[in-house]
Amino acid sequence: MQMIKIEGVSCAEQKQFLEREIKDYLIRRFHEDVDSKIELRIETNEKALDSYSIQMEGPSGSITSNTFVGLLNGWYRYLEEMGVRFVRPGKDREVFLENVDLNKKMEVELSPAYFHRGVCIEGADSFENLKDFIDWLPKIGMNSFFIQFENPYSFFKRWYEHEFNPYAKNEPFSTEKAQEMSDRIDEEMKRRGIVHHHVGHGWTGEVLGYSSKYGWEKGLTLPQEKEPYVALRDGKRELFDGAPILTSLCFSNPEVQKIMVEKIVDYARPSRCRLFTCVAFGCPQ
Numbered sequence: 001m002q003m004i005k006i007e008g009v010s011c012a013e014q015k016q017f018l019e020r021e022i023k024d025y026l027i028r029r030f031h032e033d034v035d036s037k038i039e040l041r042i043e044t045n046e047k048a049l050d051s052y053s054i055q056m057e058g059p060s061g062s063i064t065s066n067t068f069v070g071l072l073n074g075w076y077r078y079l080e081e082m083g084v085r086f087v088r089p090g091k092d093r094e095v096f097l098e099n100v101d102l103n104k105k106m107e108v109e110l111s112p113a114y115f116h117r118g119v120c121i122e123g124a125d126s127f128e129n130l131k132d133f134i135d136w137l138p139k140i141g142m143n144s145f146f147i148q149f150e151n152p153y154s155f156f157k158r159w160y161e162h163e164f165n166p167y168a169k170n171e172p173f174s175t176e177k178a179q180e181m182s183d184r185i186d187e188e189m190k191r192r193g194i195v196h197h198h199v200g201h202g203w204t205g206e207v208l209g210y211s212s213k214y215g216w217e218k219g220l221t222l223p224q225e226k227e228p229y230v231a232l233r234d235g236k237r238e239l240f241d242g243a244p245i246l247t248s249l250c251f252s253n254p255e256v257q258k259i260m261v262e263k264i265v266d267y268a269r270p271s272r273c274r275l276f277t278c279v280a281f282g283c284p285q
Contacts, residue, residue, distance in 0.1 A: 001035055002026060008042030014068055017191045021075065026059060029082050030102060034059050040071055047111050050143055054078050054108040061106075068193035072138040074110075081106050086139040089132035118144030118197065124158035127181045134188045145189060146197035149212040151182035175213060199267070205244030206263045207256060218243040229256050 004022050009015040018040065026034055036059035043064050045051070052065035052074030063078060065071040076086065083100035087093050118137065121130070130152070134145060148154075156178050162168035189196050202212025208226050210217075219242045222230060227237040231248040240246040249256050 001033075003037040005039040006041070007039070009068060009071075011068070011190075013191055014193060018068075018071065018075070021072075025079055025084070029079065029084060029096060030059050036060055038062070040064070040075065042066065042068060042071060049112075049115060050117075051111040052077070052108075053110075054081075054106055057105040058103040067143075069138055069143045069195070072192060073112075073141050073143070074108075076139040077108065077110070077141070078106065081108075086136060089129075089136035112141070112143075116144055116195070116197075117142045118146060118195070120146040120197075120200075121148055121152055121155055123155065124164065125152065125155045126159045127156070127184070129159070130181075130185055131188055134185065134192065134194060137194060138192055143193075144195035144197055146200065147182070147185070148200050149202045149214075150199060151179055151213055152185070153178035153182075153213045156181060178213070201245050203260060203263060204247055204249050207249055207259045208239075208244055208247070210244040212245070217245075220244060228253060229259075 002023060004019055006015050006018055009018065022038060022040075026036055030036070038056075038060060039062040041062070041064050043066060045066050047066060050065065050067050050070035050073060052063060052070045054063050054074055054077065055061050056063070056078055063071065063074040065074050076084075080086075081104075082102060083097035085095040085097065087095055119133070119142070137143070137145060153175060157173055158164065160171040160173040162170055186196065188194075199212060206212055208222065208229060210220070220239055221242070222237075222239045229249055230237040230239070231250045233240070233248075237250070240248070249260070251257060251260075
């Protein structure tokens with residue numbers, strides 16, 4: 001009989017997700033009729049965020065953390081000690097080792113070495129790729145994911161339109177479909193307590209009136225009234241390589257400073273994600 005007690009988790013969706021994960025892995029690692037009594041709880045303490053404590057003996061015991069994603073990190077770490085290996089994203093890529101003592105006693109106290117432990121989206125991604133990857137992150141001790149731009153349109157577009165694969169037929173895709181997928185990915189992160197890093201590159205284009213949704217779009221021409229907002233380069237104020245995302249702004253212009261701050265604050269106000277800014281051709285600050 002399984003007895004699962006979860007305390008300190010205020011979000012009902014997260015609580016239900018954690019309970020489903022516990023039940024699923026207890027059956028897969030042990031068996032359907034395993035006798036188990038597990039307590040997982042969030043406790044406020046002075047330790048580093050996502051610290052966790054594991055006190056388990058076989059399929060029974062307790063795991064505590066000061067965050068929800070830390071609780072997940074602790075649960076998956078316990079499963080590793082029980083011989084589960086999260087080799088790659090996707091449950092079909094998980095390995096359950098044999099000849100493991102499933103009744104051993106385990107005591108683990110861990111505080112992560114880094115506050116930010118995550119990955120930035122890159123390349124060409126399908127919705128399923130990204131969903132499986134988000135699910136995999138807390139299993140390997142991670143706590144965050146960075147979606148560049150306002151949504152992952154550029155990365156989804158590469159996949160579904162097969163930009164780099166001449167042997168695959170393009171699939172119907174649109175900005176609306178990208179936003180719908182992006183919203184679903186946001187829910188997957190929320191369900192796991194993943195820290196959501198957002199935007200980064202794109203703020204400069206927003207100041208000039210171009211949406212960050214379209215990533216590295218090129219071949220554009222800067223309207224004359226926007227020229228004072230762009231940094232002077234080789235005696236000219238124009239888009240760098242015709243791409244708003246690569247263009248530096250003229251930050252000595254007080255109007256640029258004002259618009260930039262307003263854009264970021266307006267975007268962040270209803271959001272709980274962590275924002276990054278890239279104000280020139282270079283890395284996020």
